Amino acid sequence: MKIAIVGTGYVGLVTGTCFAEMGTEVFCVDVNTEKIENLKKGIIPIYEPGLEDMVHRNQQAGRLQFTTDLTECLDEVEVLFSAVGTPPDEDGSADLKYVLEVARTVGRNMKKHILVVTKSTVPVGTAKKVRRAIQEELDKRGVEIEFDVASNPEFLKEGAAISDFMSPDRVVVGVESERAEELMTRLYRPFLLNNFRVIFMDVPSAEMTKYAANAMLATRISFMNDIANLCEIIGADVNMVRKGIGSDNRIGNRFLYAGIGYGGSCFPKDVKALINTAKQNNYPMRILQAVEEVNDEQKSLLFHKLEKHFNGDLKGKRIAIWGLAFKPETDDMREAPSLVLIEKLLAAGCEVYAYDPVAVEESKRRIGDVIHYAKDIYDAVVDADALMLVTEWKEFRMPSWSAIKKLMATPLVLDGRNIYDIKEMEENGFIYHCIGR
């Protein structure tokens, strides 16, 4: 089968490459000429473990091609996935301009039946808009060509994107016709051999499933952050509480880690968009409003702990930050807690020395040289008045504390991800603050 993936961002590139790996012929399309030219040369625009090798392998096998011109492949493909961005509009709702632009391009150029599948995260009702946009273009051309639309939201996590896509807990597909269901079944059949489930449903339910899943996970995190903050006040340890409740099968032990708030390209944006969808339908999403509020405050928590330690006087303090990416195993800094922290530190007159194993280039692109970039974890802490752990990269887990103590001006560690042992840190001579313990 031949397919097109339109939008070669995180999702488009991973999805296209994984389909190619399973034997499908894939055309990855993007309007960003530089990105496509680089991809043709095998240069990958994102850091995602395992992706580069897989792209090269499938490119060499001729199953994975990159182009800026959708019309080049439209006649050849049976299924087209739209995986373009759906960034938040000013009011928090999902901006559908890229999704509808793809639909109009399809309508303007298609010559035969095609199944147009939306993989981007889009509000309920988007499939109808996609259908209408395609039909309007066909009407303008005065031609009658059959087509189908479907919804196939993506659940991959950055940093584990390949295994999430290749062995997903489930694949959710919203369809309106048998033809669409048959095409999607055929496309996902190689994955079915791995024994996972494709759940077919109506299109609005599929569109809603994506938002509900992200909103549920974000709710767990904000709930645990709220519990952590209370633990700290009353003298309980949130790590113990997490283990205590996570061992209940009905709760499960994943996504219960307290920290300095969720970031990334999805949770913040999707929680906002769902609140907005509800608002447009005169229904208040009270829980999600609280989830967002807790998360916004949590991103400032580490800064407030630092401020409290120095009695509000942070001017001229030299602060080391370990971790810039919104989570480990990615260079993505979209909505990263580090950005909120850095802004507050700079506003308070601090000097920031940051280290991240892969996100430095991305940070330079976003905030430039307003902070210093250290070459490793030890370089970052030289003469530092405090060390702040923001992203829990593996290489931060077992540092030489004796070396760090000698390098720092003040032995103060603020751990935003609860990765160190309180007793051990105190034995090593550090003043140690963490979250909810």
Ligand SMILES: NC(=O)c1ccc[n+]([C@@H]2O[C@H](COP(=O)([O-])OP(=O)(O)OC[C@H]3O[C@@H](n4cnc5c(N)ncnc54)[C@H](O)[C@@H]3O)[C@@H](O)[C@H]2O)c1
């Ligand atoms: N990033 C994730 O981990 C993730 C996971 C699941 C779902 N999603 C959802 O998937 C969608 C895409 O996310 P992303 O992070 O890959 O986005 P992204 O911003 O990284 O990439 C989007 C790409 O689409 C391209 N594009 C825009 N308009 C185009 C057009 N008309 N034709 C061709 N290409 C076009 C852009 O140039 C860009 O390369 C979003 O709706 C997101 O919410 C993202």
Ligand SMILES: O=c1ccn([C@@H]2O[C@H](COP(=O)(O)OP(=O)(O)O[C@H]3O[C@H](CO)[C@@H](O)[C@H](O)[C@H]3O)[C@@H](O)[C@H]2O)c(=O)[nH]1
């Ligand atoms: O117990 C936890 C788990 C995560 N996080 C934070 O939550 C954010 C999101 O993490 P994660 O979900 O691992 O990353 P994403 O790549 O953003 O993936 C989410 O968003 C994607 C885009 O919609 C979905 O496809 C995925 O299923 C969903 O997990 C990060 O800032 C994490 O630090 C916590 O604070 N505590």
